[in-house]
Amino acid sequence: MIQENESPERLRPPERERLRLDCPVLLTERLVLRSPHVEDIDTISLLANNQAIASMVSRMPHPYTRADAVDFVRKSATRANGNCVYAMTTATDGKFIGCCALRSTADPDGLEIGYWVGLPYWGNGYGTEAVHALVDTGFKTTDVNHIDASCRVTNTASRRVLQKSGFQFQGTDMHHVMALNASVSVERFRLDRKTWMSLITWRSKTAHP
Numbered sequence: 001m002i003q004e005n006e007s008p009e010r011l012r013p014p015e016r017e018r019l020r021l022d023c024p025v026l027l028t029e030r031l032v033l034r035s036p037h038v039e040d041i042d043t044i045s046l047l048a049n050n051q052a053i054a055s056m057v058s059r060m061p062h063p064y065t066r067a068d069a070v071d072f073v074r075k076s077a078t079r080a081n082g083n084c085v086y087a088m089t090t091a092t093d094g095k096f097i098g099c100c101a102l103r104s105t106a107d108p109d110g111l112e113i114g115y116w117v118g119l120p121y122w123g124n125g126y127g128t129e130a131v132h133a134l135v136d137t138g139f140k141t142t143d144v145n146h147i148d149a150s151c152r153v154t155n156t157a158s159r160r161v162l163q164k165s166g167f168q169f170q171g172t173d174m175h176h177v178m179a180l181n182a183s184v185s186v187e188r189f190r191l192d193r194k195t196w197m198s199l200i201t202w203r204s205k206t207a208h209p
Contacts, residue, residue, distance in 0.1 A: 151187055
């Protein structure tokens, strides 16, 4: 944060305000993305306690208990790390269906997104809808040059979400997965600002011929 009597021009990029995310509530056609609430705890613990989900994300324990959900909601509320963690809920009835996040990284020119959707809601395009909202927010509210994401090489559904959202393959890496207590092979993807701008221009033209 800029202190009194400091000139913004003299600050190095990591120290500038641009990566302080405000985390507004995000509305899409079918979703409301908002901060996780205490009322979500039971549903979080139910949906997250699934090996098929935990094995695909880095920092989710398995088994996933109600205590884990309580801790998750508490930490999300404090925003001690400055990240935006969202509960994905349906716009029609407010049902919790998963989580997504917009995070700062060690790279001052970039952000990172992550997401998971509860198994009963797979195959409905909710992940893609949430990713579009996070990407738009990241580029519109900061001046970062790119947004990164990753998925396990075996996670074809997540790969399709990223590809449909304009992300480009960057390479492979190894990430530790808490639920497996092992490192797994992941694919890295990146969406740069220039590509995003061309995509939103195209979406605007197709929506308003």
